[in-house]
Amino acid sequence: MADLAAAQDRASVTSGGMVSRFLKATELDTRMLGMLGALAIIWIGFHILSGGLFLTPRNLWNLSVQSASVAIMSTGMVLVIVTRNIDLSVGSLLGFVGMVMGVTQASFLPQFLGFEHPATWIIALAVGIAVGAMIGGLQGFIIAYLGVPAFIVTLGGLLIWRGSAWWVTSGRTVAPLDSTFRLMGGGANGAIGAQWSWIVGIVACVALVLLLWMARRQRRRFNFPLRPLWAEVFLGVVGSGFILACIAVVNAYPLPPAIARRYAEDNNIPIPEGGLFISHGIAIPVLMAVGVGVIMTFLARRTRFGRYVFAIGGNPEAAVLAGINTRWVMMKIFILMGVLAAIAAAVSSARLNAATNAMGTLDELLVIAAAVIGGTSLSGGVGTIAGAMIGAVLMQSIATGMILLGVDTPLQNIVVGVVLVVAVWLDTIYRKRVKV
């Protein structure tokens, strides 16, 4: 229902005179706006249905942490799908790499460094990323150079890496993890607090304004048509407002009283009347996901690698004729996907405070769904990183909302499946209309 309304919104923007003029001036992506609209409708819908439980700082903060792992992987999946490939192995890869990182920090490193060594978390993460890159590279090599279809290679990978995760510890769960490593999972300690959150927010606002200004200067240098000044100001103000609003929300979620009291005692802060209000601030996994999103967007939009990825997706033959080493580009995409799966594995296992061999099961489907809902076309050549990340949040919102409403688990799966199909169907209609 929600999506249907959003689609009507999208359809109407193409006809409305003032709306279309506004969109032309700001050069905003109507599809992305439609998705944000759908997200808003879903949020408000759940808020009303749950009697005011959904749009609370606490729920939104948890939602952001829960979306992080899938959001991180979905950014890589966009590039994979854009080049007309698929990666079914990311869930199993997450499980296996998580297991490797768990064993590294809980069994292997303590033999040399002892427990809770300050370097443990970074070594474990580096090992995980290296293993992820190697596995991704191996799969990419088989796909790009040996010519085995990605569907088959990664379907094999799905079985192989899940089996390997089991094998590493013979199915035993590895816990507890290093306390510094655990910060990557969020939780009461894994957030950066109010002050740092504001600093991050302000830096982000400044970066946004700088980007707008630099783009404008570049256009003026070549005498290209400029956006009207009001549109630039509008983008800057709305963008900054959105960033600051997000910060305000995460800062409005206080630490639980017991943890706040312990924190106060540790830091010699007097506890005032009526309890202490200490903000969570931005969760570290969310910060990591946003960082990954920014880097991946940069890669996709501003580098040769990204340009080649999209060109290969648009017309593989033309890319070869243009002299692009398409095989190597393809292999790099799968290496990147492996690295992202490793980062997601760090987030997931840190959040669980354990590495289990079932971790990441069925994540490949969530990741693919997030990318596709986010506007990545399975026929290749089209997709955005930001769209996929919003897609991940959208999927997680539906899951969280249904849990808040107490919907039965089987029904939850049914709803998620229906939403996926309907969203892609609406997207096909939208694309057809825009093309004509």
Next chain:
Amino acid sequence: MTEISENTNSSAGNVPLVELRNISISFGGIHAVNNASVELNAGEVVALVGHNGAGKSTLIKILSGAYKRDAGSIYVQGEEAHIANPRDAKRYGIETIYQTLALADNVDAAANLFLGRELRTRWGTLDDAAMESATRRVMGRLNPRFQRFKEPVSSLSGGQRQSVAIARAILFNARILIMDEPTAALGPQETAQVSDLVRQLKADGIGIFLISHDIHDVFDLADRIVVMKNGQVVGTARTSDVTEDEVLGMIILGKCPPGAVPGPGALQVATAA
């Protein structure tokens, strides 16, 4: 074979710009190109004509690096050229306008023009503004009314797409230009524009291989005609030495008229074998 090259060498008075010698390629036992030799001088337009499947496009794709030949050699200005992929060909100044246009439909004109040769800023990122600026300049020369620089080329008309493909070929100061059916998607006015462009490039000293089905176009633009049939060269002729009917006879029957130099694919050779 050697007689042909000596003939043209003496008439041009120097080494040919590009020379394809005894090129062969087969796909699964079928000789798509069989022992074909062609040459091209600076400032010359050589038309390759023949039926569908005669091997024209295949021969040209060997020169542009898209296919790897089984036998034969390529010389650029008298020196043997090593062309194993499209990048190598571009290094020798060989640019190609493919029949299929070979455009990435989902990106804009500038991205297509610079595909594989992107301009970058000093930080190594794509310099989109500079690329768009260069694109505006070259497109202004080819198709002054073209304004849709921000749209993916899939949304452009056939003629506009064609001009993007042509712009890409002339942007990098090509010495040798291969045009595979460059006017197939164009209306009469745009076709005339392409003809003007060919003459202009020719005057600049660029050698052009022109593949075309339009025999009038060929006689209008080309200096020499190379006729191919079943992967072999039937014969080579100056457009001034033969009539359109004679060329059609070469294409259809493989019959070499007196004004043309017969190749290995000419009728008498075929019957003798």
